[in-house]
Amino acid sequence: MSAAPLSPLTYDQAGVNYDLIDPLKVSAQRAAAATAGLLGGHGFAEVAASRGESAYVVDVGPFYLASIVECLGSKALVADEMQRLTGRSFYGAIAQDTIAMAVNDLITVGATPLVIQAYWAAGGSDWFEDKARAQALVEGWKRACETCGAAWGGGETPALAGIVESGRIDLAASCTGLINPKSRLSVGDRLGAGDAIVLLAASGIHANGLSLARKLVERLPQGYLTPLPSGRLYGEALLDPTPLYAPVTEALFKAGIVTHYSANITGHGWRKLLRHPASLRYVIDQVPPVPEVLGFIQQQAGLDTTEAYGTFNMGAGFALFVPAGDAARCVEVAKSCGIAAWHAGHVEAGPKQLVVDSIGLRFDADALQLR
Amino acid sequence: MSAAPLSPLTYDQAGVNYDLIDPLKVSAQRAAAATAGLLGGHGFAEVAASRGESAYVVDVGPFYLASIVECLGSKALVADEMQRLTGRSFYGAIAQDTIAMAVNDLITVGATPLVIQAYWAAGGSDWFEDKARAQALVEGWKRACETCGAAWGGGETPALAGIVESGRIDLAASCTGLINPKSRLSVGDRLGAGDAIVLLAASGIHANGLSLARKLVERLPQGYLTPLPSGRLYGEALLDPTPLYAPVTEALFKAGIVTHYSANITGHGWRKLLRHPASLRYVIDQVPPVPEVLGFIQQQAGLDTTEAYGTFNMGAGFALFVPAGDAARCVEVAKSCGIAAWHAGHVEAGPKQLVVDSIGLRFDADALQLR
Numbered sequence: 001m002s003a004a005p006l007s008p009l010t011y012d013q014a015g016v017n018y019d020l021i022d023p024l025k026v027s028a029q030r031a032a033a034a035t036a037g038l039l040g041g042h043g044f045a046e047v048a049a050s051r052g053e054s055a056y057v058v059d060v061g062p063f064y065l066a067s068i069v070e071c072l073g074s075k076a077l078v079a080d081e082m083q084r085l086t087g088r089s090f091y092g093a094i095a096q097d098t099i100a101m102a103v104n105d106l107i108t109v110g111a112t113p114l115v116i117q118a119y120w121a122a123g124g125s126d127w128f129e130d131k132a133r134a135q136a137l138v139e140g141w142k143r144a145c146e147t148c149g150a151a152w153g154g155g156e157t158p159a160l161a162g163i164v165e166s167g168r169i170d171l172a173a174s175c176t177g178l179i180n181p182k183s184r185l186s187v188g189d190r191l192g193a194g195d196a197i198v199l200l201a202a203s204g205i206h207a208n209g210l211s212l213a214r215k216l217v218e219r220l221p222q223g224y225l226t227p228l229p230s231g232r233l234y235g236e237a238l239l240d241p242t243p244l245y246a247p248v249t250e251a252l253f254k255a256g257i258v259t260h261y262s263a264n265i266t267g268h269g270w271r272k273l274l275r276h277p278a279s280l281r282y283v284i285d286q287v288p289p290v291p292e293v294l295g296f297i298q299q300q301a302g303l304d305t306t307e308a309y310g311t312f313n314m315g316a317g318f319a320l321f322v323p324a325g326d327a328a329r330c331v332e333v334a335k336s337c338g339i340a341a342w343h344a345g346h347v348e349a350g351p352k353q354l355v356v357d358s359i360g361l362r363f364d365a366d367a368l369q370l371r
Numbered sequence: 372m373s374a375a376p377l378s379p380l381t382y383d384q385a386g387v388n389y390d391l392i393d394p395l396k397v398s399a400q401r402a403a404a405a406t407a408g409l410l411g412g413h414g415f416a417e418v419a420a421s422r423g424e425s426a427y428v429v430d431v432g433p434f435y436l437a438s439i440v441e442c443l444g445s446k447a448l449v450a451d452e453m454q455r456l457t458g459r460s461f462y463g464a465i466a467q468d469t470i471a472m473a474v475n476d477l478i479t480v481g482a483t484p485l486v487i488q489a490y491w492a493a494g495g496s497d498w499f500e501d502k503a504r505a506q507a508l509v510e511g512w513k514r515a516c517e518t519c520g521a522a523w524g525g526g527e528t529p530a531l532a533g534i535v536e537s538g539r540i541d542l543a544a545s546c547t548g549l550i551n552p553k554s555r556l557s558v559g560d561r562l563g564a565g566d567a568i569v570l571l572a573a574s575g576i577h578a579n580g581l582s583l584a585r586k587l588v589e590r591l592p593q594g595y596l597t598p599l600p601s602g603r604l605y606g607e608a609l610l611d612p613t614p615l616y617a618p619v620t621e622a623l624f625k626a627g628i629v630t631h632y633s634a635n636i637t638g639h640g641w642r643k644l645l646r647h648p649a650s651l652r653y654v655i656d657q658v659p660p661v662p663e664v665l666g667f668i669q670q671q672a673g674l675d676t677t678e679a680y681g682t683f684n685m686g687a688g689f690a691l692f693v694p695a696g697d698a699a700r701c702v703e704v705a706k707s708c709g710i711a712a713w714h715a716g717h718v719e720a721g722p723k724q725l726v727v728d729s730i731g732l733r734f735d736a737d738a739l740q741l742r
Contacts (some may be wrong), residue, residue, distance in 0.1 A: 031510065031523065060485075074533060099449070150409060153429075
């Protein structure tokens with residue numbers, strides 16, 4: 001393994017310029033918000049607090065309806081390159097990642113995922129010639145639906161030559177769920193000082209920060225085939241699929257634990273712990289172990305603690321905010337679902353801030369601008 | 372305008388090879404169907420008859436839940452080329468097309484569209500630099516939501532350099548709706564001999580058959596700028612947005628007209644009139660006027676009647692199967708929504724077949740294999 005490079009690799013260098021995308025996002029968010037009143041024509045109403053949250057929620061009377069669409073992003077490029085290098089297909093794993101992107105967001109509002117639709121846009125019909133890869137995608141997709149307890153409703157498999165690059169595929173998932181009973185709705189009104197923070201284990205990089213992880217390959221003499229300290233290959237470890245956290249949130253409900261708030265730790269890494277709009281201080285005193293591949297990226301890209309935790313999940317894939325008295329049981333419930341979990345910290349009154357003294361990490365209110 | 376070419380232009384020549392895609396589709400459909408039982412864990416059940424229909428339906432107790440994801444396809448390439456040639460942005464129009472692809476399918480099962488999610492995957496962050504184009508997309512998307520009475524819930528705007536081609540965008544929409552009251556469910560059990568066929572007017576090519584329409588450009592000396600008989604440009608006419616038929620289906624419900632079945636006329640053109648699995652004979656005796664751009668394509672590509680009506684909508688964008696006594700009122704309701712409509716034919720007992728004697732068109736059961 002080579003030593004850390006002299007110049008750190010930042011996310012901007014990795015090629016995504018949010019300064020260009022963000023004005024459109026803001027404009028789209030405003031236009032979208034202006035359509036809420038249309039639901040009144042059907043006798044329904046949006047849950048306004050869900051605007052800015054990870055999934056959109058509508059009050060349809062007997063329960064709330066939640067929906068979302070999410071894409072995998074550039075992780076498919078890693079799967080393609082690793083297939084070229086090793087002959088193995090990783091499409092079963094990235095199928096799970098794609099569904100995780102949608103489902104792990106949908107459950108933050110308290111929804112039970114019910115229906116998943118597949119969006120697989122290939123760069124031409126010849127993408128489907130590799131039958132083993134296509135079959136891995138189908139089987140991985142089905143397995144992930146099974147884990148989530150959601151029906152695979154159908155989907156769209158267009159061949160988009162001229163739009164999607166030849167030999168590539170754009171994977172996305174939409175998910176519809178219900179918040180039932182309505183008391184499961186979780187859009188932030190319950191979060192407060194004294195709540196415990198329970199972190200659920202990540203499996204690796206998940207599907208965020210891949211642009212940087214791919215950029216890093218250019219600096220590694222053996223590229224994706226670079227061995228990590230454990231002997232596993234860098235590319236293989238990058239492709240560990242994202243855990244599906246829906247079984248945990250369902251089990252918490254059945255155990256009678258009321259989640260006050262939750263956050264899916266995706267882009268922006270631990271800054272996502274500041275997602276809730278209120279002025280609250282989040283104190284973490286137990287830091288989950290860092291997945292090997294993320295420790296490797298941090299070292300090789302020369303990222304300091306702030307950059308690493310502000311970009312990657314660093315071992316915490318999902319945050320649950322629960323009543324302090326339920327924290328230990330919440331950890332046990334997660335473990336019973338096969339997901340490691342830690343009672344990692346608590347919420348305090350105070351100016352909005354994330355504080356992790358054991359690693360010298362601090363994010364203030366301005367570290368995350370999502371709304 | 373040049374004369375029809377000697378060799379006809381077929382859809383296979385246009386570059387989409389369904390023989391490669393269809394095995395994956397079948398495999399995915401089987402895997403998807405096998406997940407239906409998972410809904411039982413939540414106390415719900417799928418409406419099995421919706422498998423193979425245009426949207427997936429789940430019985431959630433007080434009403435049915437319908438969901439779908441659909442993509443625009445290659446029409447964005449026409450918008451891009453026309454912007455290059457004329458300086459105008461057509462992204463407002465193709466925003467409506469994208470929503471129409473999802474909504475016009477969703478309503479076939481009797482659903483009221485409630486929430487639309489945007490999926491706009493660009494080939495890199497620089498796509499968003501053209502602010503006028505991005506704004507046209509936002510405004511067109513919002514207008515289409517307004518027409519459908521559906522809330523724009525949110526969406527995903529990834530920059531997917533390396534997957535989506537530079538300078539291009541992959542547009543898709545997911546839509547969730549309710550079938551409420553449950554008596555509005557329309558998955559085919561009511562269709563029968565004696566029903567009237569009402570056809571709703573198309574505006575042009577909509578978003579199907581674009582590969583052929585784009586291929587044709589290579590044969591036209593002035594390409595997209597070729598004038599049609601009316602003087603309108605070929606590229607401009609191609610970009611007439613797809614009508615949103617949701618206001619019609621909502622108005623029909625309010626008027627007390629029970630739709631026995633409906634079909635969105637998309638890919639496979641009029642063969643979609645054979646969508647219902649039953650053995651029934653569909654007789655059309657009034658053929659809607661052919662939109663100028665489709666007549667032009669038929670002539671220039673040298674398509675015979677069977678090829679043209681088996682590929683394009685040829686003026687009929689949506690088919691409603693209603694009780695014979697309601698046909699005239701159904702036409703009036705559509706017109707009151709600003710959509711031209713015709714009581715075009717009827718359903719008979721007999722082997723599965725579509726018959727349009729006035730133009731010598733006949734499609735048998737084997738003309739459409741969707742399930």
